[in-house]
Amino acid sequence: MRFLVVGAGALGGYFGGRLLQAGHDVTFLLRPARAAQLAASGLVIHSPAGDLHLASPPTVLAHQLQPHYDVVIVGCKAYDLDETIASFAAAVGPETVVLPLLNGLRHLDTLTARFSYRRVLGGLGLISATLDETGAVLHLSQDHTLAFGELDGERTPRVEAIAAAFAQAAFVGRLSDSILQEMWEKWVHIATIASITTLMRASIGDIVGAGADGLALDLLDECSRIAAHNGFAPRPEAIARTRATVTAPDSRLTASLLKDIERGAPTEGEHILGDFLRRGRWSTADTILLPVAYAQVKSYERQRAGRAALLHA
Structure with a gap:
């Protein structure tokens, strides 16, 4: 299963880093400045669940994207969503699912209008994290849960496959039958x-x-x-x-x-x-x-x- 994690901030850096640590095929879609920072210092996570230093995490810039990924994990700020969609749209193929971790629900309307209802999952991150002045991810509490599911609550093969991948990573990946709730x-x-x-x-x-x-x-x-x-x-x-x-x-x-x-x-x-x-x-x-x-x-x-x-x- 190929994961594209959009951004390597506190949210994407933590969950994407843990998936990469578990041996999954993960690529971070980055802006040039963050790509240069990770190339120089690697992806660093300081966490109560264990520190992590990935010296050379796979990264890509928007103009370098090649189709297609199985899962696109999106954790941007809401006001950046339109620009973020433009950056990763080329990675979305016929079987790609988009897993957004934004707050609220308005982003679901935007994403389903752009990619169709079938290609979008519901999701949320329960984690307190930030980036320090060096660009390292600081995980600030014991919580590190990524909950997700089909918007209609159905247990489909694709969400079962994602759950199986998440189960191998050092965070709590929880498949929900009531993600909208x-x-x-x-x-x-x-x-x-x-x-x-x-x-x-x-x-x-x-x-x-x-x-x-x-x-x-x-x-x-x-x-x-x-x-x-x-x-x-x-x-x-x-x-x-x-x-x-x-x-x-x-x-x-x-x-x-x-x-x-x-x-x-x-x-x-x-x-x-x-x-x-x-x-x-x-x-x-x-x-x-x-x-x-x-x-x-x-x-x-x-x-x-x-x-x-x-x-x-």
């Missing part, structure tokens, strides 16, 4: 955390310490109602996990959305919050905080665009 539950979790930490400009622990964790629970309720409206009401264990996360008194957790705002970067606000709102029949009577969080992110994006226009004037 799991993706909605993760979306509720992320949208709740992104909204409350962005609104408060603070970590979960500071929000709890200020006595504002009730607002986080109100956001969880708003997000859960929208998911239920779409037929994917979060299960009790998912609700309990998010409640525990947003009420943890000593947590330093902030959403990546807030981190992006703090460093003046583009955000996934449209993908995580805007699309969530559009999928709900919401009114100010029952959905109050989520529209405010979305408006704040949109205001930031407008300010950022204005500053960029001034710089280039």
